[in-house]
Amino acid sequence: MLEIKHLTKTYGDKKAVDDLSLEIKEGEIFGFIGHNGAGKSTTLKSAVGILNFDEGDILIDGISMKADPIRCKKDLAYIPDNPDLYDFMSGIKYLNFVGDIFEIPSDLRNDRIRKYADLFEITDDLALPIAAYSHGMKQKLALISAWMHDPKLIIMDEPFVGLDPKASHLLKEMMRIHCDKGGAIFFSTHVLEVAEKLCDKVAIINHGKLIKVGTMDEVKGDDTLEDVFLELEAV
Known part of the structure:
Protein backbone atom coordinates (compact mmCIF):
# COMPACT_ATOMS: atom_id res chain seq x y z
CA MET A 1 0.00 0.00 0.00
CA LEU A 2 2.72 2.49 1.03
CA GLU A 3 6.39 1.89 0.32
CA ILE A 4 9.01 4.37 1.46
CA LYS A 5 12.33 3.53 -0.16
CA HIS A 6 15.58 5.07 1.10
CA LEU A 7 13.92 8.43 1.79
CA THR A 8 16.35 11.26 2.46
CA LYS A 9 15.33 14.87 3.07
CA THR A 10 17.85 17.59 3.89
CA TYR A 11 17.35 21.10 5.23
CA GLY A 12 20.60 22.98 4.72
CA ASP A 13 23.31 20.86 6.37
CA LYS A 14 20.86 18.82 8.45
CA LYS A 15 19.37 15.51 7.32
CA ALA A 16 15.84 15.60 8.69
CA VAL A 17 15.24 12.08 7.31
CA ASP A 18 18.22 9.85 6.59
CA ASP A 19 17.86 6.83 4.26
CA LEU A 20 14.54 5.71 5.75
CA SER A 21 12.71 2.67 4.35
CA LEU A 22 9.28 1.45 5.51
CA GLU A 23 6.41 -0.60 4.12
CA ILE A 24 2.80 -0.26 5.28
CA LYS A 25 0.60 -3.06 3.98
CA GLU A 26 -3.13 -3.41 3.44
CA GLY A 27 -4.99 -3.99 6.69
CA GLU A 28 -2.29 -2.44 8.90
CA ILE A 29 -2.51 0.34 11.44
CA PHE A 30 1.09 1.50 11.51
CA GLY A 31 2.33 3.83 14.25
CA PHE A 32 5.25 6.22 13.83
CA ILE A 33 6.98 7.34 17.01
CA GLY A 34 9.78 9.76 17.80
CA HIS A 35 10.68 12.85 19.79
CA ASN A 36 9.95 16.36 18.50
CA GLY A 37 12.21 17.04 15.53
CA ALA A 38 12.95 13.35 14.93
CA GLY A 39 11.70 13.51 11.33
CA LYS A 40 8.14 12.20 11.69
CA SER A 41 6.28 15.12 10.10
CA THR A 42 8.87 15.45 7.34
CA THR A 43 8.39 11.77 6.49
CA LEU A 44 4.59 12.07 6.48
CA LYS A 45 4.60 15.25 4.38
CA SER A 46 6.94 13.61 1.89
CA ALA A 47 4.71 10.55 1.73
CA VAL A 48 1.66 12.63 0.75
CA GLY A 49 3.48 14.79 -1.79
CA ILE A 50 3.64 18.05 0.17
CA LEU A 51 7.44 18.03 0.44
CA ASN A 52 9.94 17.21 -2.25
CA PHE A 53 12.76 14.94 -1.10
CA ASP A 54 16.38 14.60 -2.08
CA GLU A 55 16.80 10.85 -2.48
CA GLY A 56 14.70 7.71 -2.61
CA ASP A 57 11.14 7.14 -3.73
CA ILE A 58 7.65 6.77 -2.28
CA LEU A 59 5.10 4.41 -3.81
CA ILE A 60 1.36 4.51 -3.18
CA ASP A 61 -0.22 1.23 -4.26
CA GLY A 62 2.77 0.65 -6.54
CA ILE A 63 2.73 4.12 -8.14
CA SER A 64 5.60 6.56 -7.61
CA MET A 65 4.75 9.84 -5.92
CA LYS A 66 7.51 11.46 -8.00
CA ALA A 67 6.25 10.08 -11.30
CA ASP A 68 2.49 10.54 -10.84
CA PRO A 69 1.62 12.60 -7.75
CA ILE A 70 -1.97 13.33 -8.80
CA ARG A 71 -2.78 9.66 -9.22
CA CYS A 72 -1.21 8.87 -5.85
CA LYS A 73 -3.12 11.61 -4.05
CA LYS A 74 -6.45 10.27 -5.30
CA ASP A 75 -5.86 7.14 -3.23
CA LEU A 76 -4.91 8.80 0.04
CA ALA A 77 -6.04 11.29 2.66
CA TYR A 78 -3.81 13.37 4.92
CA ILE A 79 -4.52 15.07 8.23
CA PRO A 80 -1.72 17.34 9.51
CA ASP A 81 -0.98 17.89 13.19
CA ASN A 82 -2.70 21.27 13.08
CA PRO A 83 -5.54 21.26 10.52
CA ASP A 84 -5.17 24.51 8.55
CA LEU A 85 -8.67 24.78 7.10
CA TYR A 86 -10.31 27.64 5.21
CA PRO A 151 -9.25 6.45 0.43
CA LYS A 152 -7.10 3.34 0.42
CA LEU A 153 -4.45 4.99 2.58
CA ILE A 154 -4.96 7.49 5.42
CA ILE A 155 -1.92 9.33 6.79
CA MET A 156 -2.30 11.35 10.00
CA ASP A 157 0.07 13.46 12.09
CA GLU A 158 -0.90 13.38 15.78
CA PRO A 159 -4.60 12.79 15.03
CA PHE A 160 -5.72 12.47 18.66
CA VAL A 161 -4.52 15.92 19.75
CA GLY A 162 -7.48 18.13 20.63
CA LEU A 163 -10.07 15.36 20.53
CA ASP A 164 -12.27 14.66 23.54
CA PRO A 165 -12.29 11.08 24.92
CA LYS A 166 -15.49 10.15 23.07
CA ALA A 167 -14.16 11.38 19.72
CA SER A 168 -10.81 9.65 20.35
CA HIS A 169 -12.61 6.36 20.98
CA LEU A 170 -14.65 6.85 17.80
CA LEU A 171 -11.53 7.57 15.74
CA LYS A 172 -9.88 4.37 16.99
CA GLU A 173 -12.94 2.40 15.88
CA MET A 174 -12.95 4.11 12.48
CA MET A 175 -9.27 3.31 12.00
CA ARG A 176 -9.78 -0.36 12.77
CA ILE A 177 -12.84 -0.64 10.50
CA HIS A 178 -10.97 1.08 7.66
CA CYS A 179 -8.08 -1.39 7.88
CA ASP A 180 -10.33 -4.41 8.34
CA LYS A 181 -11.87 -3.48 4.97
CA GLY A 182 -8.42 -3.60 3.32
CA GLY A 183 -7.25 -0.03 3.80
CA ALA A 184 -4.11 1.09 5.59
CA ILE A 185 -3.29 3.80 8.13
CA PHE A 186 0.08 5.41 8.87
CA PHE A 187 0.07 7.87 11.74
CA SER A 188 2.40 9.57 14.18
CA THR A 189 1.60 9.92 17.85
CA HIS A 190 3.15 10.90 21.17
CA VAL A 191 0.48 8.96 23.04
CA LEU A 192 2.38 5.70 23.43
CA GLU A 193 -0.44 3.94 25.29
CA VAL A 194 -2.70 4.48 22.28
CA ALA A 195 -0.07 3.17 19.89
CA GLU A 196 0.55 0.11 22.04
CA LYS A 197 -3.13 -0.85 22.14
CA LEU A 198 -4.07 0.14 18.59
CA CYS A 199 -1.19 -0.52 16.22
CA ASP A 200 -0.39 -3.68 14.30
CA LYS A 201 3.13 -2.41 13.63
CA VAL A 202 5.23 0.46 14.88
CA ALA A 203 8.40 2.27 13.83
CA ILE A 204 10.62 4.42 16.02
CA ILE A 205 12.66 7.21 14.44
CA ASN A 206 15.48 9.17 16.08
CA HIS A 207 17.38 12.07 14.48
CA GLY A 208 16.04 11.11 11.06
CA LYS A 209 17.09 7.47 11.25
CA LEU A 210 14.87 4.45 11.69
CA ILE A 211 16.02 2.65 14.83
CA LYS A 212 13.28 0.04 15.42
CA VAL A 213 10.43 -1.39 13.35
CA GLY A 214 8.17 -4.42 13.53
CA THR A 215 5.00 -5.80 15.04
CA MET A 216 4.14 -4.51 18.48
CA ASP A 217 5.34 -7.75 20.08
CA GLU A 218 8.59 -7.64 18.11
CA VAL A 219 9.30 -4.05 19.13
CA LYS A 220 8.39 -4.14 22.81
CA GLY A 221 8.78 -7.78 23.83
CA ASP A 222 7.93 -8.10 27.51
CA ASP A 223 8.39 -4.38 28.18
CA THR A 224 6.00 -1.50 27.62
CA LEU A 225 6.32 0.58 24.47
CA GLU A 226 7.20 3.56 26.66
CA ASP A 227 10.12 1.68 28.22
CA VAL A 228 11.44 0.65 24.80
CA PHE A 229 11.03 4.15 23.40
CA LEU A 230 12.87 5.81 26.29
CA GLU A 231 15.67 3.24 26.14
CA LEU A 232 16.18 3.68 22.40
CA GLU A 233 15.96 7.47 22.63
CA ALA A 234 18.80 7.42 25.14
CA VAL A 235 21.13 5.56 22.77
Missing part, protein backbone atom coordinates in the same frame (compact mmCIF):
# COMPACT_ATOMS: atom_id res chain seq x y z
CA ASP A 87 -11.72 29.78 8.02
CA PHE A 88 -13.89 31.84 5.67
CA MET A 89 -15.88 28.75 4.67
CA SER A 90 -18.61 27.10 6.66
CA GLY A 91 -18.09 23.49 7.64
CA ILE A 92 -20.51 22.19 5.04
CA LYS A 93 -18.98 24.31 2.28
CA TYR A 94 -15.55 22.95 3.14
CA LEU A 95 -16.78 19.35 2.99
CA ASN A 96 -18.48 19.99 -0.35
CA PHE A 97 -15.27 21.60 -1.58
CA VAL A 98 -13.37 18.40 -0.69
CA GLY A 99 -16.15 16.36 -2.29
CA ASP A 100 -15.77 18.33 -5.52
CA ILE A 101 -12.01 17.77 -5.57
CA PHE A 102 -12.43 14.02 -5.26
CA GLU A 103 -15.46 13.97 -7.57
CA ILE A 104 -17.72 12.26 -5.02
CA PRO A 105 -21.30 11.93 -6.38
CA SER A 106 -23.73 14.19 -4.52
CA ASP A 107 -25.92 11.42 -3.06
CA LEU A 108 -22.95 9.45 -1.76
CA ARG A 109 -21.30 12.64 -0.53
CA ASN A 110 -24.38 13.72 1.41
CA ASP A 111 -24.78 10.28 2.96
CA ARG A 112 -21.17 10.22 4.15
CA ILE A 113 -21.26 13.77 5.47
CA ARG A 114 -24.42 13.00 7.41
CA LYS A 115 -23.02 9.74 8.74
CA TYR A 116 -19.72 11.10 10.03
CA ALA A 117 -21.05 14.48 11.19
CA ASP A 118 -23.65 12.64 13.27
CA LEU A 119 -20.99 10.32 14.68
CA PHE A 120 -18.78 13.24 15.70
CA GLU A 121 -21.82 15.23 16.86
CA ILE A 122 -21.09 18.34 14.79
CA THR A 123 -24.05 18.18 12.38
CA ASP A 124 -25.60 21.31 13.87
CA ASP A 125 -22.27 23.14 13.57
CA LEU A 126 -21.71 22.60 9.86
CA ALA A 127 -23.49 25.83 8.94
CA LEU A 128 -21.10 27.87 11.12
CA PRO A 129 -17.92 29.45 9.72
CA ILE A 130 -14.82 27.38 10.44
CA ALA A 131 -13.33 30.48 12.08
CA ALA A 132 -15.80 29.88 14.94
CA TYR A 133 -14.68 26.26 15.45
CA SER A 134 -12.54 25.10 18.36
CA HIS A 135 -9.41 23.09 17.64
CA GLY A 136 -11.28 19.89 18.42
CA MET A 137 -14.10 20.78 16.04
CA LYS A 138 -11.61 21.55 13.28
CA GLN A 139 -9.97 18.19 13.92
CA LYS A 140 -13.34 16.44 13.60
CA LEU A 141 -14.07 18.29 10.36
CA ALA A 142 -10.66 17.27 8.98
CA LEU A 143 -11.36 13.65 9.91
CA ILE A 144 -14.71 13.72 8.11
CA SER A 145 -13.05 15.19 5.02
CA ALA A 146 -10.41 12.45 5.11
CA TRP A 147 -12.91 9.60 5.30
CA MET A 148 -15.34 11.09 2.75
CA HIS A 149 -13.77 9.71 -0.41
CA ASP A 150 -13.01 6.31 1.14
Whole structure:
Protein backbone atom coordinates (compact mmCIF):
# COMPACT_ATOMS: atom_id res chain seq x y z
CA MET A 1 0.00 0.00 0.00
CA LEU A 2 2.72 2.49 1.03
CA GLU A 3 6.39 1.89 0.32
CA ILE A 4 9.01 4.37 1.46
CA LYS A 5 12.33 3.53 -0.16
CA HIS A 6 15.58 5.07 1.10
CA LEU A 7 13.92 8.43 1.79
CA THR A 8 16.35 11.26 2.46
CA LYS A 9 15.33 14.87 3.07
CA THR A 10 17.85 17.59 3.89
CA TYR A 11 17.35 21.10 5.23
CA GLY A 12 20.60 22.98 4.72
CA ASP A 13 23.31 20.86 6.37
CA LYS A 14 20.86 18.82 8.45
CA LYS A 15 19.37 15.51 7.32
CA ALA A 16 15.84 15.60 8.69
CA VAL A 17 15.24 12.08 7.31
CA ASP A 18 18.22 9.85 6.59
CA ASP A 19 17.86 6.83 4.26
CA LEU A 20 14.54 5.71 5.75
CA SER A 21 12.71 2.67 4.35
CA LEU A 22 9.28 1.45 5.51
CA GLU A 23 6.41 -0.60 4.12
CA ILE A 24 2.80 -0.26 5.28
CA LYS A 25 0.60 -3.06 3.98
CA GLU A 26 -3.13 -3.41 3.44
CA GLY A 27 -4.99 -3.99 6.69
CA GLU A 28 -2.29 -2.44 8.90
CA ILE A 29 -2.51 0.34 11.44
CA PHE A 30 1.09 1.50 11.51
CA GLY A 31 2.33 3.83 14.25
CA PHE A 32 5.25 6.22 13.83
CA ILE A 33 6.98 7.34 17.01
CA GLY A 34 9.78 9.76 17.80
CA HIS A 35 10.68 12.85 19.79
CA ASN A 36 9.95 16.36 18.50
CA GLY A 37 12.21 17.04 15.53
CA ALA A 38 12.95 13.35 14.93
CA GLY A 39 11.70 13.51 11.33
CA LYS A 40 8.14 12.20 11.69
CA SER A 41 6.28 15.12 10.10
CA THR A 42 8.87 15.45 7.34
CA THR A 43 8.39 11.77 6.49
CA LEU A 44 4.59 12.07 6.48
CA LYS A 45 4.60 15.25 4.38
CA SER A 46 6.94 13.61 1.89
CA ALA A 47 4.71 10.55 1.73
CA VAL A 48 1.66 12.63 0.75
CA GLY A 49 3.48 14.79 -1.79
CA ILE A 50 3.64 18.05 0.17
CA LEU A 51 7.44 18.03 0.44
CA ASN A 52 9.94 17.21 -2.25
CA PHE A 53 12.76 14.94 -1.10
CA ASP A 54 16.38 14.60 -2.08
CA GLU A 55 16.80 10.85 -2.48
CA GLY A 56 14.70 7.71 -2.61
CA ASP A 57 11.14 7.14 -3.73
CA ILE A 58 7.65 6.77 -2.28
CA LEU A 59 5.10 4.41 -3.81
CA ILE A 60 1.36 4.51 -3.18
CA ASP A 61 -0.22 1.23 -4.26
CA GLY A 62 2.77 0.65 -6.54
CA ILE A 63 2.73 4.12 -8.14
CA SER A 64 5.60 6.56 -7.61
CA MET A 65 4.75 9.84 -5.92
CA LYS A 66 7.51 11.46 -8.00
CA ALA A 67 6.25 10.08 -11.30
CA ASP A 68 2.49 10.54 -10.84
CA PRO A 69 1.62 12.60 -7.75
CA ILE A 70 -1.97 13.33 -8.80
CA ARG A 71 -2.78 9.66 -9.22
CA CYS A 72 -1.21 8.87 -5.85
CA LYS A 73 -3.12 11.61 -4.05
CA LYS A 74 -6.45 10.27 -5.30
CA ASP A 75 -5.86 7.14 -3.23
CA LEU A 76 -4.91 8.80 0.04
CA ALA A 77 -6.04 11.29 2.66
CA TYR A 78 -3.81 13.37 4.92
CA ILE A 79 -4.52 15.07 8.23
CA PRO A 80 -1.72 17.34 9.51
CA ASP A 81 -0.98 17.89 13.19
CA ASN A 82 -2.70 21.27 13.08
CA PRO A 83 -5.54 21.26 10.52
CA ASP A 84 -5.17 24.51 8.55
CA LEU A 85 -8.67 24.78 7.10
CA TYR A 86 -10.31 27.64 5.21
CA ASP A 87 -11.72 29.78 8.02
CA PHE A 88 -13.89 31.84 5.67
CA MET A 89 -15.88 28.75 4.67
CA SER A 90 -18.61 27.10 6.66
CA GLY A 91 -18.09 23.49 7.64
CA ILE A 92 -20.51 22.19 5.04
CA LYS A 93 -18.98 24.31 2.28
CA TYR A 94 -15.55 22.95 3.14
CA LEU A 95 -16.78 19.35 2.99
CA ASN A 96 -18.48 19.99 -0.35
CA PHE A 97 -15.27 21.60 -1.58
CA VAL A 98 -13.37 18.40 -0.69
CA GLY A 99 -16.15 16.36 -2.29
CA ASP A 100 -15.77 18.33 -5.52
CA ILE A 101 -12.01 17.77 -5.57
CA PHE A 102 -12.43 14.02 -5.26
CA GLU A 103 -15.46 13.97 -7.57
CA ILE A 104 -17.72 12.26 -5.02
CA PRO A 105 -21.30 11.93 -6.38
CA SER A 106 -23.73 14.19 -4.52
CA ASP A 107 -25.92 11.42 -3.06
CA LEU A 108 -22.95 9.45 -1.76
CA ARG A 109 -21.30 12.64 -0.53
CA ASN A 110 -24.38 13.72 1.41
CA ASP A 111 -24.78 10.28 2.96
CA ARG A 112 -21.17 10.22 4.15
CA ILE A 113 -21.26 13.77 5.47
CA ARG A 114 -24.42 13.00 7.41
CA LYS A 115 -23.02 9.74 8.74
CA TYR A 116 -19.72 11.10 10.03
CA ALA A 117 -21.05 14.48 11.19
CA ASP A 118 -23.65 12.64 13.27
CA LEU A 119 -20.99 10.32 14.68
CA PHE A 120 -18.78 13.24 15.70
CA GLU A 121 -21.82 15.23 16.86
CA ILE A 122 -21.09 18.34 14.79
CA THR A 123 -24.05 18.18 12.38
CA ASP A 124 -25.60 21.31 13.87
CA ASP A 125 -22.27 23.14 13.57
CA LEU A 126 -21.71 22.60 9.86
CA ALA A 127 -23.49 25.83 8.94
CA LEU A 128 -21.10 27.87 11.12
CA PRO A 129 -17.92 29.45 9.72
CA ILE A 130 -14.82 27.38 10.44
CA ALA A 131 -13.33 30.48 12.08
CA ALA A 132 -15.80 29.88 14.94
CA TYR A 133 -14.68 26.26 15.45
CA SER A 134 -12.54 25.10 18.36
CA HIS A 135 -9.41 23.09 17.64
CA GLY A 136 -11.28 19.89 18.42
CA MET A 137 -14.10 20.78 16.04
CA LYS A 138 -11.61 21.55 13.28
CA GLN A 139 -9.97 18.19 13.92
CA LYS A 140 -13.34 16.44 13.60
CA LEU A 141 -14.07 18.29 10.36
CA ALA A 142 -10.66 17.27 8.98
CA LEU A 143 -11.36 13.65 9.91
CA ILE A 144 -14.71 13.72 8.11
CA SER A 145 -13.05 15.19 5.02
CA ALA A 146 -10.41 12.45 5.11
CA TRP A 147 -12.91 9.60 5.30
CA MET A 148 -15.34 11.09 2.75
CA HIS A 149 -13.77 9.71 -0.41
CA ASP A 150 -13.01 6.31 1.14
CA PRO A 151 -9.25 6.45 0.43
CA LYS A 152 -7.10 3.34 0.42
CA LEU A 153 -4.45 4.99 2.58
CA ILE A 154 -4.96 7.49 5.42
CA ILE A 155 -1.92 9.33 6.79
CA MET A 156 -2.30 11.35 10.00
CA ASP A 157 0.07 13.46 12.09
CA GLU A 158 -0.90 13.38 15.78
CA PRO A 159 -4.60 12.79 15.03
CA PHE A 160 -5.72 12.47 18.66
CA VAL A 161 -4.52 15.92 19.75
CA GLY A 162 -7.48 18.13 20.63
CA LEU A 163 -10.07 15.36 20.53
CA ASP A 164 -12.27 14.66 23.54
CA PRO A 165 -12.29 11.08 24.92
CA LYS A 166 -15.49 10.15 23.07
CA ALA A 167 -14.16 11.38 19.72
CA SER A 168 -10.81 9.65 20.35
CA HIS A 169 -12.61 6.36 20.98
CA LEU A 170 -14.65 6.85 17.80
CA LEU A 171 -11.53 7.57 15.74
CA LYS A 172 -9.88 4.37 16.99
CA GLU A 173 -12.94 2.40 15.88
CA MET A 174 -12.95 4.11 12.48
CA MET A 175 -9.27 3.31 12.00
CA ARG A 176 -9.78 -0.36 12.77
CA ILE A 177 -12.84 -0.64 10.50
CA HIS A 178 -10.97 1.08 7.66
CA CYS A 179 -8.08 -1.39 7.88
CA ASP A 180 -10.33 -4.41 8.34
CA LYS A 181 -11.87 -3.48 4.97
CA GLY A 182 -8.42 -3.60 3.32
CA GLY A 183 -7.25 -0.03 3.80
CA ALA A 184 -4.11 1.09 5.59
CA ILE A 185 -3.29 3.80 8.13
CA PHE A 186 0.08 5.41 8.87
CA PHE A 187 0.07 7.87 11.74
CA SER A 188 2.40 9.57 14.18
CA THR A 189 1.60 9.92 17.85
CA HIS A 190 3.15 10.90 21.17
CA VAL A 191 0.48 8.96 23.04
CA LEU A 192 2.38 5.70 23.43
CA GLU A 193 -0.44 3.94 25.29
CA VAL A 194 -2.70 4.48 22.28
CA ALA A 195 -0.07 3.17 19.89
CA GLU A 196 0.55 0.11 22.04
CA LYS A 197 -3.13 -0.85 22.14
CA LEU A 198 -4.07 0.14 18.59
CA CYS A 199 -1.19 -0.52 16.22
CA ASP A 200 -0.39 -3.68 14.30
CA LYS A 201 3.13 -2.41 13.63
CA VAL A 202 5.23 0.46 14.88
CA ALA A 203 8.40 2.27 13.83
CA ILE A 204 10.62 4.42 16.02
CA ILE A 205 12.66 7.21 14.44
CA ASN A 206 15.48 9.17 16.08
CA HIS A 207 17.38 12.07 14.48
CA GLY A 208 16.04 11.11 11.06
CA LYS A 209 17.09 7.47 11.25
CA LEU A 210 14.87 4.45 11.69
CA ILE A 211 16.02 2.65 14.83
CA LYS A 212 13.28 0.04 15.42
CA VAL A 213 10.43 -1.39 13.35
CA GLY A 214 8.17 -4.42 13.53
CA THR A 215 5.00 -5.80 15.04
CA MET A 216 4.14 -4.51 18.48
CA ASP A 217 5.34 -7.75 20.08
CA GLU A 218 8.59 -7.64 18.11
CA VAL A 219 9.30 -4.05 19.13
CA LYS A 220 8.39 -4.14 22.81
CA GLY A 221 8.78 -7.78 23.83
CA ASP A 222 7.93 -8.10 27.51
CA ASP A 223 8.39 -4.38 28.18
CA THR A 224 6.00 -1.50 27.62
CA LEU A 225 6.32 0.58 24.47
CA GLU A 226 7.20 3.56 26.66
CA ASP A 227 10.12 1.68 28.22
CA VAL A 228 11.44 0.65 24.80
CA PHE A 229 11.03 4.15 23.40
CA LEU A 230 12.87 5.81 26.29
CA GLU A 231 15.67 3.24 26.14
CA LEU A 232 16.18 3.68 22.40
CA GLU A 233 15.96 7.47 22.63
CA ALA A 234 18.80 7.42 25.14
CA VAL A 235 21.13 5.56 22.77
